[in-house]
Each structure stands twice: as structure tokens, then as C-alpha cells.
Amino acid sequence: MSSRSPSPRPGGWSSPGLNTPYDTGGRTSPMRGYANGASQNVTWASAQARSAEVKGYTAFNPRNQGFFGRHFRRISTNLPFSYAEKEKLGRGRHQGNKPMQILYALGRNLWRLRKPVGLVLFLVLGVILFYATPLHRVYRRSALFGGGGSKFVIILAANQGGGVMEWKGPREWAIERDSVKNKKKYTQKWGYDLEIVDMSTKKRYAHEWRESWEKVDTIRNAMRKYPHAEWFWWLDTNTFIMEPSYSLQSHIFKRLQYDTYRDINKYNPLNISHPLTDEYLDPETRSLNGDGKIDSINMIVPQDCGGFNLGSFFVRRSVWTDRLLDIWWDPVGYEQKHMEWEHKEQDALEYMYTNQPWIRPHVAFINQRKINSFPPGACGEKGDDPQIHYQEKDRDFLVNMAGCEWGRDCWAEMYNYRQLSNRLNRNPWEKFKDWISDSIKHMKESKKKGKKDEKGKKDEKAKKGNH
Numbered sequence: 001m002s003s004r005s006p007s008p009r010p011g012g013w014s015s016p017g018l019n020t021p022y023d024t025g026g027r028t029s030p031m032r033g034y035a036n037g038a039s040q041n042v043t044w045a046s047a048q049a050r051s052a053e054v055k056g057y058t059a060f061n062p063r064n065q066g067f068f069g070r071h072f073r074r075i076s077t078n079l080p081f082s083y084a085e086k087e088k089l090g091r092g093r094h095q096g097n098k099p100m101q102i103l104y105a106l107g108r109n110l111w112r113l114r115k116p117v118g119l120v121l122f123l124v125l126g127v128i129l130f131y132a133t134p135l136h137r138v139y140r141r142s143a144l145f146g147g148g149g150s151k152f153v154i155i156l157a158a159n160q161g162g163g164v165m166e167w168k169g170p171r172e173w174a175i176e177r178d179s180v181k182n183k184k185k186y187t188q189k190w191g192y193d194l195e196i197v198d199m200s201t202k203k204r205y206a207h208e209w210r211e212s213w214e215k216v217d218t219i220r221n222a223m224r225k226y227p228h229a230e231w232f233w234w235l236d237t238n239t240f241i242m243e244p245s246y247s248l249q250s251h252i253f254k255r256l257q258y259d260t261y262r263d264i265n266k267y268n269p270l271n272i273s274h275p276l277t278d279e280y281l282d283p284e285t286r287s288l289n290g291d292g293k294i295d296s297i298n299m300i301v302p303q304d305c306g307g308f309n310l311g312s313f314f315v316r317r318s319v320w321t322d323r324l325l326d327i328w329w330d331p332v333g334y335e336q337k338h339m340e341w342e343h344k345e346q347d348a349l350e351y352m353y354t355n356q357p358w359i360r361p362h363v364a365f366i367n368q369r370k371i372n373s374f375p376p377g378a379c380g381e382k383g384d385d386p387q388i389h390y391q392e393k394d395r396d397f398l399v400n401m402a403g404c405e406w407g408r409d410c411w412a413e414m415y416n417y418r419q420l421s422n423r424l425n426r427n428p429w430e431k432f433k434d435w436i437s438d439s440i441k442h443m444k445e446s447k448k449k450g451k452k453d454e455k456g457k458k459d460e461k462a463k464k465g466n467h
Contacts, residue, residue: 231317309368373400
């Protein structure tokens with residue numbers, strides 16, 4: 001039986017808290033006394049509150065009770081739809097609007113693929129930040145993470161051929177400026193060190209100017225300045241790096257055993273007898289290839305049509321190199337032989353290689369076009385020697401305008417190769433722009449040619465009409 005049902009007895013329920021106003025013969029006031037004469041006025045609400053206090057629970061508060069409850073309910077009823085109805089009302093909102101449907105579907109698919117798409121975007125952003133900031137230079141220079149750029153030093157002779165016996169003109173300054181800029185850009189890209197040596201006024205001995213011999217002393221000074229470097233690359237001023245995207249590691253030193261040779265008979269323009277056959281020499285010195293180990297190579301030299309070429313060559317830090325530089329720079333040998341050595345320090349090295357057996361096992365030769373290609377006019381007017389001259393189709397690494405000061409235009413050659421390098425190393429956007437400009441230029445030329453042809457035909461018809 002329900003707790004709110006009226007009592008079947010005239011006196012009401014025995015428990016006063018269960019009496020209702022309907023038990024009193026139709027009286028509607030809940031504040032009236034009980035039928036059994038009790039003096040305490042008890043209503044259903046007060047009994048319910050007391051019961052809740054006894055049980056330890058707060059009283060049930062019906063909805064819309066209180067000021068805030070009523071107003072929040074009024075605001076929510078004025079909203080266009082409830083949270084539960086959003087999905088229903090959202091369906092079909094963009095029916096008939098194709099662009100909005102496509103965007104909606106695209107957004108929904110992207111949301112489903114948010115994890116892989118976010119990973120791809122993170123990787124792309126990381127690559128952009130790596131190359132847009134100096135991080136890639138730090139990595140390429142570091143010896144710990146595989147870059148190794150700090151092991152290489154490029155030594156560039158500045159002011160060579162001017163400032164001692166003659167003044168340099170605008171073209172000579174322009175050549176030097178382009179050469180220095182080219183080497184700075186290359187070393188910054190790969191994390192190498194660049195040592196620019198001013199050769200204009202340096203004088204080692206008071207009695208003699210040993211111009212071009214200074215490179216020997218300069219290399220030794222660079223070794224002291226960069227104690228952690230391993231390889232030193234000497235470059236003359238009239239050189240230009242054509243392919244800055246080639247690192248020294250990938251282009252040369254990771255392939256050293258394949259790109260170098262010890263047996264000078266492979267290419268021997270000086271006809272040097274090799275190997276030595278004296279019986280008192282040790283087997284390694286009498287061998288064609290020395291000990292055959294890559295670690296024993298301490299000097300890498302290219303050869304041109306006239307012999308050793310020191311416009312671009314490498315030396316390695318070692319005890320052997322220290323000994324070589326000391327003897328090479330020795331003023332006693334210079335005083336005795338410098339009148340016979342037309343090519344100065346180059347002839348001196350050739351003389352030592354020929355006559356001092358301890359030098360041969362540590363000298364390796366490299367294909368000239370690998371680090372020292374020549375332009376036409378050097379070692380042949382045609383420039384068609386595949387071992388010596390620059391080949392555009394093979395994208396040779398470096399061009400040396402050797403001997404350009406003797407009857408050739410050094411500035412013109414440097415300018416032409418600089419422009420060629422810029423054209424060959426364009427990025428995709430630059431290639432696209434050039435393609436558009438070339439297409440427009442070709443269309444204009446075709447129109448001009450068509451107009452000339454039409455004009456020529458009209459003139460011919462006019463001549464025939466006159467005849």
C-alpha cells in the first residue's frame with residue numbers, strides 16, 4: 001500500500017508523520033492539528049526533511065527550485081536546440097552546397113588521420129628548421145655526430161701576383177673577390193674552416209722575396225693555427241668551385257682508395273722512373289704502391305700536362321708532412337736550385353719526389369679533373385683532353401684558370417665559369433622561372449621570324465608583279 005494513501009481508520013495512521021491533510025475529512029490545510037488530538041503540527045515535507053537528517057543525506061531538491069535554478073532553466077529553454085539534438089539538426093545542413101560538403105568531408109577525414117598527418121607535419125617542420133637555422137652547419141662541422149667538417153681547412157692565397165711587383169687593377173680585385181666569396185660560401189655550407197692568406201707584403205727573409213714559395217710556410221702556420229684539423233687543402237686565387245653541393249668527404253675522402261693511385265706510371269708526363277730499384281732500399285720504398293694502405297697517404301697531388309700541379313692539392317697532418325715542409329722550405333736548397341726551378345716550389349717538389357726515396361710511399365696522385373680541371377687554353381688551345389679539361393656534362397668539381405695571366409683573360413674566364421656554375425646549380429623554382437622566360441622569349445622570336453618570312457614573301461610577289 002502506498003505511503004500516501006489515506007488511513008482506513010477514523011483516527012488516521014498510528015504514526016503521526018504519515019497523516020495527510022486528506023485524512024481529516026477534506027480539510028486542505030496542512031497546518032491543522034492531527035485527528036487524534038495531537039498538538040504538534042507535522043507536514044509531509046517536514047517529516048521528509050527530518051527523515052533525511054536522521055539518515056545523513058541531504059533533502060531532495062526538485063528541479064526549478066530556487067532563484068538560479070529557475071533562471072538557468074528559462075535560459076536553456078530559449079536555446080534553439082539542446083545538446084542531444086545537435087546531431088539530428090546538423091544533418092543535411094549543407095545539402096545542395098557541394099563546396100561545403102567537400103570541405104566538411106575533408107575536415108572529417110583529416111580528423112580521422114590526425115595522428116599520421118601530425119607526424120608528417122612534424123617531420124617537415126623539423127627538416128625546415130634544420131636547414132633554415134645554423135643547426136645543419138653545426139651538425140656538418142661536428143666530429144661526434146658524423147659530420148666531420150672540422151677536420152678540413154681550406155687555405156686560399158689572396159693578392160697573389162699583385163702588390164709586390166705591380167699594382168692590382170679592377171679586374172684583379174674582381175677575380176679575388178669572386179674567388180673569396182665562392183670559398184666562403186662553400187666552407188659555410190659544409191662546416192669547414194677557411195684560412196685566407198694575404199700574400200701581398202709578407203717577407204720571410206730580408207734578402208729575397210720567395211713569392212709562391214710562401215705556400216709551404218703558410219701551410220705550416222695553418223697547421224699550428226688549427227691543431228684539431230687533419231687535412232689542409234691549398235687553393236690558388238684563380239680557382240672556382242663549380243659544384244658546391246659536393247662535400248670533400250663524399251667527393252674524395254670516402255672514395256680515396258678508388259680515386260687515388262700511388263704508381264705514377266699510370267700518368268707520367270715527367271717520365272719519372274718508378275719504382276726505385278736500389279737494393280739498399282726497403283721493400284716498401286721499392287714497391288709500386290708503397291704499403292698500399294689508405295692511412296699512409298699524407299699528400300694528394302694532381303698532375304697536368306707538365307707534371308705536378310700545386311694550384312689545388314691536399315696535405316695531411318703527420319710527422320712525415322712536418323719533415324717534408326721543413327725540407328721543402330729549407331733556404332739552403334732554395335739558394336742552390338731556385339735558378340734551375342722555373343716553376344719554383346712545384347719543381348722543388350718534383351725534384352724531391354724523384355731523388356728522395358722516403359717521399360714516394362706517402363704521395364698519392366688523383367685524377368686532375370677530380371679537384372683541378374683546366375679551361376681551354378691551359379694545356380691545349382682546344383681544351384679537349386678528357387684527363388685535363390673541364391667537362392660540363394660530367395659536372396667537374398673545380399676549375400683552375402692556371403696560366404691565365406700569360407696571354408688569356410683571367411676575369412672573363414672566372415666570370416664565365418661563375419655564370420655556368422650558377423646556371424647548373426639552380427633550384428627547381430629558379431629552373432621553372434627560367435623555363436617560363438625562355439618559352440616567352442622563344443615565342444617572341446618565332447613571331448618575329450614569321451613576320452619577316454611574310455614580309456619576304458610579299459616582297460617577292462611584288463617583284464614578280466613588277467616583272
